[in-house]
Amino acid sequence: MSRNEHLPFVYIARHGETRWAKIGRHTGATDIPLTERGEANARALGQRLQALDVSAVLNSPLQRAWRTCELAGFGERARTDDELVEWDYGAYEGKTTPEIQQERPGWEVFRDGCPQGESVSQVAARADRAIARLRSMEGSVLMFSHSHFLRVLAARWLGLEAEVGRCLYLGTGAFSILGYEHGRDDPVIHLWNDTAHVKA
Secondary structure, three states: OOOOOOOOOEEEEEOOOEHHHHHOOOOOOOOOOEOHHHHHHHHHHHHHHOOOOOOEEEEOOOHHHHHHHHHOOOOOOEEEOHHHOOOOOHHHOOOOHHHHHHHOOOOOHHHHOOOOOOOHHHHHHHHHHHHHHHHHOOOOEEEEEOHHHHHHHHHHHOOOOHHHHHHOOOOOOOEEEEEEOOOOOOEEEEEEEEOOOOOO
16 A cells, blocks of 8 residues: 555754764754855755755754754744754763763663763653654644754654664764654654765
8 A cells, every 4th residue: 555645744854064973972952063064965955855845844943953954945934943952961962972981881872861961761752742743733844953862753753662763873964754654643764864965
C-alpha cells in the first residue's frame, strides 16, 4: 500500500557547520556562528528546500540555527520555538567525547545525560512536547534545529526510547523528513541525514 498523499511531513534541517561542530565539541547553549563552509552549505540547503510546500517554519533560538534558516531563505517566515534548542550539556559544554570519557569512562550522552545539564528524560520530554505540537498543526512543517535534540526527536517520533537517537547520526547541514505511512498512527522516517548538497 502506498503512502497517503494527504498526510503532512515534518522537514528537518540541522544547522550548518560551526567551528566547534567541526572538531566535535559539544555545543549546547554556547551561541557560536557558522563557519564560511557552514554558510555556503546553508545556502545550498536552501536550494533544495525552496520547492517545499510548508504551512509553518520553526526555528531554534540559537544563532547557528537562525543563520542557517536565513541563508536557506526562510528567515522571514520562521518563528522561534524554544523547545528546539540543543541539549544542555552542563559541565560537558565545549568538551569532546574523548575528553569526557577520560573523566568518565564509557560515557554516552544518549544513555547518561550531562551533569549540571539535561538528563535523557528531560530532553525526551522536550521532544515529546515538540512532537505533540507538530502533530496538532495543519500542513507540513519545516524546522531548523540541532543534532542531538533532533536525534532524540526522531526516536520519539517513532515511539522509541530516546537512547535510540545514538543510532541516528546527523551531519551538519543535513536534511531529513519525518512523516507517516498509512495514517497518523503510523509514523515513519522517510529520509535521514541527506547531505548530497553539502560540500566537503
